[in-house]
Amino acid sequence: MKASPDHSTTETVFTARGLSKVYAVGEMEVRALHDVDLDVYAHVEPGGFTKISTLGVEEQRVNVIVDILSPREAWLDLGDAFQIDARIEVLTVDDALVVPSGALFRKEGAWHTYVVRDGRAELRPVDVLRRSGGLAAIAKGLEPGDQVIVYPSDSVAPSVRVKPR
Numbered sequence: 001m002k003a004s005p006d007h008s009t010t011e012t013v014f015t016a017r018g019l020s021k022v023y024a025v026g027e028m029e030v031r032a033l034h035d036v037d038l039d040v041y042a043h044v045e046p047g048g049f050t051k052i053s054t055l056g057v058e059e060q061r062v063n064v065i066v067d068i069l070s071p072r073e074a075w076l077d078l079g080d081a082f083q084i085d086a087r088i089e090v091l092t093v094d095d096a097l098v099v100p101s102g103a104l105f106r107k108e109g110a111w112h113t114y115v116v117r118d119g120r121a122e123l124r125p126v127d128v129l130r131r132s133g134g135l136a137a138i139a140k141g142l143e144p145g146d147q148v149i150v151y152p153s154d155s156v157a158p159s160v161r162v163k164p165r
Contacts, residue, residue, distance in 0.1 A: 096138075
């Protein structure tokens with residue numbers, strides 16, 4: 001598009017036609033790569049670099065070139081150096097049992113949670129499938145409908161009476 005000097009009208013001076021593929025280049029932490037199957041839709045650049053995070057932590061990063069899987073109409077207006085929001089799906093589980101990460105804690109080298117049963121705390125070992133942000137997918141140890149205690153205090157112990165807030 002070319003704007004007139006007073007910006008009241010525009011004239012098309014170039015139209016890109018026939019684009020069949022657009023790629024996005026983004027940075028990823030090296031330690032996150034083991035969780036992602038990039039073979040299908042991405043290429044990891046061989047050279048890495050160090051970057052300081054907003055929290056002041058030194059991170060090893062690599063550039064990842066990703067195919068955009070959205071329909072062509074969704075990306076047709078993208079151009080060089082545009083910023084996009086991307087999501088990399090690392091796990092899909094149908095009917096996953098998900099609990100707040102704050103309900104989990106380590107005890108004797110294994111994950112546990114407290115479940116409320118008949119008004120009392122019950123200690124349960126759980127197998128954690130994956131933790132991400134504030135949520136965790138549970139593979140074993142809980143049933144749908146179990147009420148877990150999030151951020152249990154030191155006063156919570158097996159058989160101690162508890163009441164929901």
